[in-house]
Amino acid sequence: xxxxxxxxxxxxxxxxxxxxxxxxxxxxxxxxxxxxxxxxxxxxxxxxxxxxxxxxxxxxxxxxxxxxxxxxxxxxxxxxxxx
Numbered sequence: 001x002x003x004x005x006x007x008x009x010x011x012x013x014x015x016x017x018x019x020x021x022x023x024x025x026x027x028x029x030x031x032x033x034x035x036x037x038x039x040x041x042x043x044x045x046x047x048x049x050x051x052x053x054x055x056x057x058x059x060x061x062x063x064x065x066x067x068x069x070x071x072x073x074x075x076x077x078x079x080x081x082x083x
Contacts, residue, residue, distance in 0.1 A: 021061055025050070028059040032068070 023031065028048060029039030042048035049063040 022051070022058040023061055023064070025057055025059060028064055031064060 025039045025043050025048070026036045029036050032039065032048075034042075039048060043050045043057065043059070048059060049067070051058050051060060
């Protein structure tokens with residue numbers, strides 16, 4: 001059974017996500033503040049780094065955090081970041 005589209009993770013689920021070294025594409029999208037579909041589009045184009053393990057497509061947390069850190073350096077306050 002699938003969760004409804006408006007599913008909001010519980011605090012416990014959010015805590016578990018924050019301690020894992022990999023994220024699902026949807027979780028990475030939430031972390032980046034983008035939609036799930038945009039996160040999958042970025043994964044397809046290579047803008048979002050992914051690792052395929054079996055049938056799962058995972059996003060290494062360290063690479064996402066590094067990407068965000070690199071893009072934030074030298075960006076004026078209030079500017080939007082391109083992902």
